[in-house]
Amino acid sequence: MDFQVIIDSMPSLLEGMVLTIQITFLSLVIGFAMAIPLALMRVSKNPLLWMPAYGYIFFFRGTPLLVQLFLIYFGGGQFREQLEMLGLWVFFREAYFCAVFSLALNTAGYTAEILRGAIGAVPTGEIEAAKACGMHGQLLYRRIVLPKAFRLAIQAYSNEVVFLFQATSLVSIITLMDLTGYARVIVARTFDIYEIYITAALLYLCVTYGILYVFKKVEHRWSAHLRQRDTDDVDEAAITASMH
Amino acid sequence: MKKLISAAIGVAMFGLAANTADAGMKVKMGTEGAYPPFNFTDDKGQLQGFDVDVGNAICAAAGFECTWVVQDWDGMIPALLAKKYDTIIASMSITAERKEKIDFSDKYYNTPAKFFAKKGSGFTVSEAGLKGKSVGVQRGTIHENFLRDNFGTVVEIKSYATQEEAYLDLASGRVDLGIADSVAADDGFLKTDAGKGFEFVGPSFSDPKWFGDGAGVGVRKGDDKLRMAINDAIKKIRADGTYKKINDKYFEFDVYGQ
CATH class of the missing domain: 3.40.190.10 (Periplasmic binding protein-like II)
Incomplete structure (x- = not known):
């Protein structure tokens, strides 16, 4: 182990990590915003709504992210003239846009499917109760179904966030200098394979832990009404006492 | 698949003898296969190019039995060190930075x-x-x-x-x-x-x-017998016209350089 190499490369690796986090965050925000309407379309009974959503989810869950990335980046490059006519080339020219675009489309597909499952799992009793109180349509979804669905979906969604975070390591293939990109450039020059990739792996691990920690906090908060209040401390004290 | 099997047999039978460069020795050669016209894969999936032809000529001249292994460029040296193959014939220039990790034969071409x-x-x-x-x-x-x-x-x-x-x-x-x-x-x-x-x-x-000093054949450090045999083979194909024939197949000028 050559620790000097690790110390020397740390600033570059951290710079790459900033881009990795940026891309993850942007893709998640865009992907989530797309996933809600997609999930609602997917649970609709109108075939004009559920069929396109089904097709979208089927495509993005059914093809590898790497292929989607190549398709959008190098595929987009082939249709430069058509994209220029549509005024879209300024976006597709940038590797950054292509990366966020494909990651967002991909995570939207997965997130929509998670939300669809969660919406389906909202207990009918709660929906009937809401209807009995006079709630319908939008109000019913906004107040009862979606909040409950988010709560049910959060664990599966935290998985998706971690997967997406790690999937960003693919963007170095389309020239972006994310954490993996910097690691590859440094390795290509120094050949210190173990040192650099272990450092990169540990950095990924730290951020993954951070993501899971945030989700644990959110989940804890959202399930406050399901916990016994005040009695928790008493019970624990009683158990500890009985053990002595 | 066939390549894999023959490579596996090569390892099983001759893996331990890799330090001696005898005639009939099995040598696995690593190249990139995405760097035309020096090395590339044609539409039938066959490896082609100047590096590949020179590599095969070196093998014939030194009496090696050679198989090719394709490897991404940025894993080229790590895979050699990990013994996925024994030589790099992939238009790799002989530079001081690379010499810290691997040894090189004499150059077999040099272009700016x-x-x-x-x-x-x-x-x-x-x-x-x-x-x-x-x-x-x-x-x-x-x-x-x-x-x-x-x-x-x-x-x-x-x-x-x-x-x-x-x-x-x-x-x-x-x-x-x-x-x-x-x-x-x-x-x-x-x-x-x-x-x-x-x-x-x-x-x-x-x-x-x-x-650096042009492109050479990369070998693991200390693999001197193999390196010497390759140097002799390069001299031989330069002298007997095999190199010129390969050169003329791809280029209108002499890529060997000064």
Whole structure:
């Protein structure tokens, strides 16, 4: 182990990590915003709504992210003239846009499917109760179904966030200098394979832990009404006492 | 699959004898297969190119039994060190940085590097002339090192896994210039349909500090018998006309250099 190499490369690796986090965050925000309407379309009974959503989810869950990335980046490059006519080339020219675009489309597909499952799992009793109180349509979804669905979906969604975070390591293939990109450039020059990739792996691990920690906090908060209040401390004290 | 099986048998039978370069010895040769015209895979999936022909000629001259292994460029040296193959014949330049990790045979060709860009773009190759331009280059190459050390502060460097991807992005206009081996860029890009509207700009670069002493065959450190046998074989094919025949198949001039 050559620790000097690790110390020397740390600033570059951290710079790459900033881009990795940026891309993850942007893709998640865009992907989530797309996933809600997609999930609602997917649970609709109108075939004009559920069929396109089904097709979208089927495509993005059914093809590898790497292929989607190549398709959008190098595929987009082939249709430069058509994209220029549509005024879209300024976006597709940038590797950054292509990366966020494909990651967002991909995570939207997965997130929509998670939300669809969660919406389906909202207990009918709660929906009937809401209807009995006079709630319908939008109000019913906004107040009862979606909040409950988010709560049910959060664990599966935290998985998706971690997967997406790690999937960003693919963007170095389309020239972006994310954490993996910097690691590859440094390795290509120094050949210190173990040192650099272990450092990169540990950095990924730290951020993954951070993501899971945030989700644990959110989940804890959202399930406050399901916990016994005040009695928790008493019970624990009683158990500890009985053990002595 | 066939390649894999024969490679596996080669390892099983001769893996332990890798330090002695005897006739009939099995040698696994690593190349990239994405660097035309030096090494590439044709549409039938067969390895072709100058490196591959020279490699086969070396094998024939030294009496080795050779199999080819294809490996991504930036894993080329790590895979040699991990004994996935015994030699690198992939247009790898002999540089001081690489010599710290592996040994090289004598050179088997030497051609300079050049920038290239869209015809009529009128770039001057200097720090001022390239300021703010984006340059595509293959990752982990002498050209990337040269670019980072000499123009790294003024240009935006985009590094690609293969040279072909760098050509694609130059053709689609995502980068302003490319830099690569002049012969590889000429045959692999400028003379193809995709590269029709592009031309070389600026001078040839061949400073040994970055570009080394030409392309050699890479072997693991201490694998001296193999290295010596390869050196003898290179001398032999240079002398008996085999090299010239391969050279003329691909190029109109002598790529061996001075």
